[in-house]
Amino acid sequence: MQILRKITKKDFDSIMNMDKKEIIEKIKKSGLVGRSGSNFPTGVKWESAFNSPGHKVLICNADEGEPGTFKDRFIMEKNPELLLQGMKIGRYVLDAECFIYLRGEYYFLRKNLEKKIKEMKLDIKVVSGAGAYICGEETALMDSIEGKRGLPRAKPPYPTSSGLFGRPTCINNVETLANIPLLLSGKWDPNLRLFSVSGHVRKPGVYELPLGTKLSYVATIAEAESPKAVCLGYSGGIINYEKFKDLTVDDKSFKENNFFIGPGSLIFLNMEIAKIMKNISEFYVHESCGKCLPCREGGFRIMELISKIEGGNGTKKDMEELKDLAQYLETCFCLLGKSYGFMVCSAIDNFGEDFERALKRS
C-alpha cells in the first residue's frame, strides 16, 4: 500500500533541504486536496498560512469521528512516522508550533505517538479530545484546544489568517499530512485513496483503491452480504445499491448523482432505510453542539418524526414535515447540521418507495 511506504532518510533529507516556497509550489501542483472530505487544495491552504503575518500553528486533525471511518487510525497505527514526517515538513515550511488533536476514543494510540515524536526529536504537543464529534470541525477544534466548548466559528476569518488564539493556523487531516512526504519524494499516485469499508461485510477494513473503482468491485472484495444501502459515512448520502452498483467511486460521478466521497467511508447495509435513518438522526442529535436553532430544534424534531415512521406510525403529513425540515437544515451554521439535513434528503430521494411502504404499515 502506498500509505504504508517508508521514506528513506536520503529522500527525507532532500525534502528538508528544499526551499520552503518550492515545497508549497510542489504541493499545489500535485493537486493534493484535504482528505477529511473537505477537498480543499492543501497547497493553497499552506500558502495562505505562509503568507499570513504572525507565529503560525500547524494542527493535525486526528479527531476522526465520522461513523464508519477508521483510515486515520490505520495510518497512526501502521505508519505513524509518515504522518510525523508530514508534520515535520509543515513545521519547517511554516515555522509553526505543532499540535495533534487526537480524539479521546483513540487515547490508546497516544503513548506510542508521543514515543515516536520523542524518537524523531520533534516538538509536537498531543491534545486528547473528550468525545465530541463536532470537534472534528476545524474551527470547533480550535475552540476546544483553547479550553472552550467546541462550537464552530464563523468564517471569515479563515483559520489561516486568524485561528488558534488568533494566530495563523493550518489544520490538516491525518491522511492529508501523511501524503505530503509521499508526493514530495516523487513516487506518488494521486489517485489512490483510503476507503474505510464496514457494515454487513465479511472483510471490513481499510482498502487503498484508485478513484474510479466501481462500487460493485468494493462490495465484492469486502464480501458485502446482499447490500441494500451504502451509507457514505454519515454525511455523503445514502446509495441505493441495486440502482447504483455500477457507479464509479470518483468525485465527478458521485457529484452528478448527488453523493459525496467525504472521508471515503462506505458502510454496506442490508437494513431497512427507516432503521438506518433512525440511527443517523440519533447520532446527529447527540452530537449537535446546540449553537444554532435549525440543528438543535429542527434536528430533534426530525429524529422524532423518523422514530415515528420507523415504528410504523408515520403518516403522509409526517413525511411532508420531514422533507420540509430536512431542507430547512441547509440554513445550519456549520456542516454538521447541513450534513444531517442532506442525509435525510438523500434517504428520501433514493429510497422513496421504502418510505412509502413504511407509511402504509400504519
Place this chain on the structure above:
Amino acid sequence: MGEKILLEELRNTQNKFGYLKGSELIKLSKEMDMPLARIYGTATFYSFFRTGKKGRHVIRVCNNLPCIANGSVNVIKFLKKELGIGPGETTKDGKFSIELTSCIGCCKKPPAIMLDEMLYTGLSEKKLKSLFEKIK
C-alpha cells in the same frame, strides 16, 4: 506556548478523583486564570467528562451502524445479564456505568466497546466473558 490546555487538565482531574468535583474546578479556575463559568461550560460539553459521580469504570458501547449491523445489541444484553444494568445506569456497588456512544473507529472488528480509556473489539460472547472475568 507553555500554556496549560484545559482539556488535559480536566482529564487529569477526572482520572484522579473519578469525576470533576466542583472544588477542583474552582481550583483550576484560579490556576488557569479562567472564569469558573467557562470551565464548567467546558466540563459539561464533552461526553467523556462527568461533573457527578458515576461508576468507577465506564463502559461505552458503540451504537452506530457498523457495530449495530454486527450484533452490538448482544453486547448490551450480555452486560445486562452480567452487571444487571443497561445504558445510562450504574451498578449498586458503584463499580460500573454503561453508556451508549458514537462510533469509536473499531468498524473493522465489530462490535466494540470503550472501557475507561481502552478499546475492546470483536466482542463475541466468548470474548466478553473472558474480558469480564478479568475486570470483575
